[in-house]
Amino acid sequence: MNSLMMIVIGSVLVNNFVMSQFLGICPFLGVSKRTDTALGMGMAVTFVMGTASLLTYLVETFLLIPLNLEYMQTIAFILVIAVLVQIVEMVLKKISRSLYMALGVYLPLITTNCAVLGVAVLNSREGYNLIESVVNGVSAALGFTLAIVIFAGIRERLASSNMPKWMDGFPGALITAGLMSIAFQGFAGLVH
């Protein structure tokens, strides 16, 4: 139980995928103009990462390792992730068309989101068991959601504030992301 807590705190705060590992930057910058779409993106990524952690663990343990096919890890994982993203896309289209439209091209881009493949590969590298893998996947995704929602909140405020012309829009967003990363470095002392 204690080790699970460590994994959760470590993935959400200390080793936040976006803020201290450079993973998942693409949707982080792309879908962070509004808090509600950012939350939707976070939820979609959480589903994909949680399920991907589970499925990739099963594929790894019961298919790849027994058959000595570890060298096919990348392609097998990408296959799993692509299918999951496709499912999320279909489901979202049915359940919430407005969210589907708001996420736009970033939804299929989860397929190549390095955070998703990253969590699967890290799980197998760290040697996590099934529960640890899923917990790690979900908490890493929650860390991503946390970062993107905070960032979207700041960007909403920035959009209506009086920014210098040269900083308005993307430059300002990137500088904001940098400042947020500095803030997240403060969590480094939480886990030893």
Added chain:
Amino acid sequence: MNGVLISAGVLGTLALLFGLLLTWVNKVFEVPVDPKRDEIRNALPGANCGGCGYPGCDALADAIFNGSAPIDACPVGGAALAQRLAEIMGVEAKPTQERKIATVVCQGTVDRCKTKFQYHGISDCVAATLVNNGNRACRYACLGLGTCVKACKFDAIHIDEHSKIATVDPNKCQSCGACVAVCPKHVLSLQPETLPVRLLCRAFEMGYLVSDNCKIGCVGCEICKDNCQFDAIVMENHLPKFDMEKCTSCMICAEVCPTGAIWGDFDNRRIAAIDRKECIGCGICKKVCKFEAISGEMKKVHQIHEACTGCGECVSKCPKKCISLRVRDHVRDANAKVGTTQVEAAIPKGAELQA
């Protein structure tokens, strides 16, 4: 060999299973789409130019399908598309808006508008504007570096080789408004295609400042306003503003403008004609004519002369409805006034009562 087979087999099985799963999910979560909506989307041009005000052709297709946008909302497709969409939607095609074309509101060609300095920077109007507001003497003038040309997806704008200002090909223009959005000088605007007169100058300055810089700029002399017989012109920021509700297309403003800043559609200027068989010589047309273009004695057939501007004032007033307008085949002669005052003086007041 075995390794290859095993790996291919494993991946293949995995892919097959996933494929089946996807098919099943697709069936469960199928979103019914009305084929009409796809038909509408296919009929739209697909340039995603945003000229309709929606984020793209897909969004417009949805809006038309829901009925929240009119069938002729796409400015690019024009009447032909509206007709096609009307067929799909099963409604009657009737125009809700007039076709608009991008208009260059500047005639400051290099020989008319002075140049402040030689510009050798990036060949782009936005960049050039950053350097002391551009190199044209008039700060409202078209810079002619072709930012609009790049923005136009329909090859409808070109920079004229000699005059160095933008010109729009009205036949190619699809009124998407992309050029209007990018022009840093706001020289381009979307205007109805069939306007009789247009002010082709944006210099919101005192007259002497304009005339120092440009030969064809509006100097705000108000001659157009004074000559307008229908109070359709008001002065705003040293420029005339046309009230198209009141305008009768007489084009007298374009005719009297001393600088030529007002453009008139003289090719389509009209002239009134009286049906000689119907005219009873009541003289009403002569009285209402504001351009002294009608002559004739009481109870005799009246005549319309060359001074007619085609304003149509007499057409609506004629009790016998025997005056009609047609397009002129030659230029109006402003000097050919009949001088209603003299003719009137020749007939004493109340003469018709005695007769």
